[in-house]
Amino acid sequence: MRVKHKLLAVLAAAATVAAGLTAIIAVPAEAVPNTIPLKITNNSGRGDPVYIYNLGTNLATGQQGWADGGGTFHAWPAGGNPPTPAPDASIAGPSNGQSITIQMPKFSGRVYFSYGQKLVFKLTTGGLVQPAVQNPSDPNRNTLFNWTEYTLNDSGLWINSTQVDMFSAPYAVGVQAGDGSTKTTGHLKPGGYNGFFDALRGQPGGWANLIQTGPDGSVLRALAPTYGVETGLLPANVMDDYINRVWSKYSNETLTVTPFTDQPNTKYFGRVSGNVMNFTNSSGSVVTSFQKPNAPSIFGCAGLLDAPNDLVRGPISRTLCAGFNRSTLLVNPNQPDSSNANFYQDVVTNHYARKIHARMADGKAYAFAFDDVGAHESLVHDGNPQQASITLDPFN
Structure with a gap:
């Protein structure tokens, strides 16, 4: 889906699809319906409006596009060179303390959420241009946002939290199984959000340079070290x-x-x-x-x-x-x-990944592309999913 950067093949979308599906294949107990509910709960403590986007590949046709709140698929129109604006695929998200439920279709894709303002998506002749905030001129550079990846197909649901590209707005994901039980992952320990940034600031060797702030000085995210080296924020010889x-x-x-x-x-x-x-x-x-x-x-x-x-x-x-x-x-x-x-x-290690794992409530994260080696990734799966969930967590 990302045409701006070749790393999508190994980033967490691929970690869900390429790694998750090759490592965890299950036979569903019952036929998976064409859509399942996705409950999004806002526990962030923030007053900004939230915008939701469900973007991906329609697994029935291979087309790229987006899903509206009812789970209906819309193919992207043809893009251009230079890129042209994509249709507004945003869904109004829940206010603080509230929840909404939308329908997620059989997709391999991402659910984005942003605070305060909508994200900017554009289309090239090769498809969707997704946010790449390591680029200072990216239109989403000063927007607070994050995303989860998922694959819903005839074998069930795989959904994960990810920090492969960046550590930003905290959230967790979950799935409810046919027997009513739930599995969740992605929650930080109490104080884990601020604790991560404090720890990164205290790590010598350029690691603090990964932190991006907005025009008002507020913390937006920390870039993954992949982009730190790529943009000169981390020394090329760091490893x-x-x-x-x-x-x-x-x-x-x-x-x-x-x-x-x-x-x-x-x-x-x-x-x-x-x-x-x-x-x-x-x-x-x-x-x-x-x-x-x-x-x-x-x-x-x-x-x-x-x-x-x-x-x-x-x-x-x-x-x-x-x-x-x-x-x-x-x-x-x-x-x-x-x-x-x-x-x-x-x-000498990936201190970004080290500090993320240390602050996850269950110790699991997708802090680099193949963090699923040994099953240390923040992924939940069920072959007969009744409902998925995304919880927007507090910034503390």
Whole structure:
């Protein structure tokens, strides 16, 4: 959907679709209806008006578009070059202390919400241009907003909270199952919102530069380190020391990757030779190789750590990406780690992800694209969903 930036393929929309659907496939107990209710509750404590957008791909046709409050799909019209304004797809959201219920169709997409003013969406000849606030000239740069991703299809609902692009307006997601039980994720601990920004300000090495404020000085968001490196807010060599130590270690030792929890006998073995990490299978044949990565590849889980949707390179790359971001590759030659005890313990790590996970009520987050490796992601799923929910949480 995002045509401005290639990272959509590995960001949290993909984490829901590519990762979630390949990792968690369920047979529904009953046929999933064409739409299910989505209850949006505003517990933010803010008095600003809220605007809701349900944007995505119609899974029945492959068309991109939006859904209105009744769940009816509307295809985007043709865009232009330069981009042309998109139709106003906004739905009036609930005021503070109130809830509304809309219908969500069988989509793979995003539900955006903004405070105070509507978001600006435009269309190019390639489709929808989504907000990219790492660009100072983006029209949404000074708007407070966030989004969730979801996929609703014949196998059920997957819905997640995400910080892959940014940490901003707090919220949680949930699903009600056929038996009436509910599953939720994404809530912060009390004080977690302000605590995150305070911790980021106190982290040396340029991490405080990720925080964006509005014209009045109020905090809007913190950019993910992917964009920090891309825009020069974080030094390009921020991960080099750790990368060098990993490459040195596995020049003399073997890194064992077991990428599938349900296939414990499928293992790949990595050794560095000539600045390249080669992975062999159990028969000793080289199956894929990785050049020494850099910070953009690690934070974005792309580039030199590209992860195609296959059964070999992609799963190995996902595991490496998680190991680099969590800084577990030096303390455990068997990846991925089965617990989070060793996560983010090195002085060189993804401090953005570290500080987010530390402040989540259940410890789970999508703080980088493949945070689902080892099931540490903020995702809920049900094969027979009765209702989904998004709760706009307090800013404290």
